[in-house]
Amino acid sequence: MPSRRDDAITEVRRLRRQRGRRHWLMRSFRLQVMLLVGVLLAGMLLAQGAYLNHRQADLIAEQMGERALAVAKSVAVIPPLIDAFDAPDPAATIQPIAERIRRETGARYVVVGNTQGLRYSHPLPERLGLPMVGGDNARALEQGESYVSEATGSLGEAVRGKTPVRDAEGNIIGIVSVGFMLERVETDASRLTSVGWWLVAAMIVLGFAGAYVLSHHLKRVILGLEPHEIARLAMEKEAILQSIHEGILAVNREGEITLLNLQARRFLGLPEDRLVLGSPIQEVVPNSRLLEVLESGEQQFDQQMWLGDHPVVVNRVPVRHAGEIEGAVATFRSRREIVELSNALNAASRDVDILRAQAHEFSNKLYTISGLLQLGRIEDALALIHQESERAQAQMSFLMGHVADPVVSGTLLGKLTRARELGVTLEIDDQSSLAERLTPTGQEVVMTVMGNLIDNACHAALQGEPGDHGTPRVRLFFTDLGEQLLIEVEDNGPGVASEHIDAIFQEGFSTKPGKHRGIGLALVSRLCRQHGGEITLEESELGGACFIVVLDRSLCVSGEQVAH
Structure with missing residues (x-):
């Protein structure tokens, strides 16, 4: 015997299947399109078919009435029938004529009566001489009209055409009533309208088939996706576009x-x-x-x-x-973000170069000291140690006394070491000073400007022919006295050719061989423009080029406070 727990599990599974079927019905795009189009088309066809079939039934009934009226008018003008009204027994003449016409036209009855409504003809001979039934003879007998009416006679409900019978002088002497039973009219209408209903049914079937083909085509056009999947993709696309x-x-x-x-x-x-x-x-x-x-x-x-x-x-x-x-x-x-990323990479590269240069320089010094100690020349080794210590101490003392910003001090110390490694004498003017610390932006700008200009100057100084201006030399001067920051970097290299003066600050232009050149001076020029300054080129007293950079003092901490 199944347990109550098994029954509960079975019921849950059944409900899930039902929910899954309903869910599928709600989510299936092809089924939705097919049902929507098919039901809409079926509703339109049924409504149109009902209207047309109803209209057709009315037309059939109207045509039957017109036919009955036409037969009645034809009977009313038959001369023997008119003359028979003066005979002693009018029915003897009128009855055969009326029955013959009834059989030929297919009418249910052709009744001829006098002005009192007494019958002279009738399909049932025993009813001759009896009053006509229906109560709709007044318009024909009293007003002389010909018309179609629906009324219930002795044979049942019928569509009847009625017209008066007139003698040679135009006097109304009787009435003719020709009737078709409504049952026959309805039968004929049903027979004819059934064809229309079969056509409507066929069109509905074709409509559902077309809806199926349409849904299949639409499904293929939208790559087999369901509406909820398209909606989700649209929302995901919008979220991605707005978040990138x-x-x-x-x-x-x-x-x-x-x-x-x-x-x-x-x-x-x-x-x-x-x-x-x-x-x-x-x-x-x-x-x-x-x-x-x-x-x-x-x-x-x-x-x-x-x-x-x-x-x-x-x-x-x-x-x-x-x-x-x-x-x-x-x-x-x-491009600003790209430049910032490039600056960050350049700063990291400069730090690596500084560490490499320092490691190389100290390695050489240690090898020299080690050699002197192995030769037993202790005094010379101590003298070299004191010499290097005094030089490093002098550089540190100068930078600590003249440069308030530690980041700039570190940059200059690294450049001094790098220049010595390259064989270039880098001199910092004794009058140089940076009394104010820089903002983070100012540190980045000054490091970029100084670094690029010093690197270019060292490269230019090494390009000069030996003996032209002595050993390769680079001189640096900077100050924040006054309203602006001023940086001058000059070298004793060959200088800048006159035909290149207008192009050296353009991005991509460089006199150095190789790819990925022409960035440093263009970057310095753009930074100067962005921070309220400029860069100019003059001839150096050392014989080479002298680059003068002016920057807005808002890059300093005190200058930023003043700006705010």
């Missing part, structure tokens, strides 16, 4: 905006409540160049442009369907 860090802008083939995510709105400075979908791209982003992509169909990658007040790197690609261009999409990445 890149700006996305899409247009259709007419150049109207169809997609603009939140990051693109931020780049353009557009409020979230401003409606731009459907607007021409030229009105919102005149320099998007998406119209060029629509016309040419060519892809554009890693193009630089300004979007609002943001420098961005943009990719533009056409959207194609069946070989035709249906639109274009542009994605934007902030």
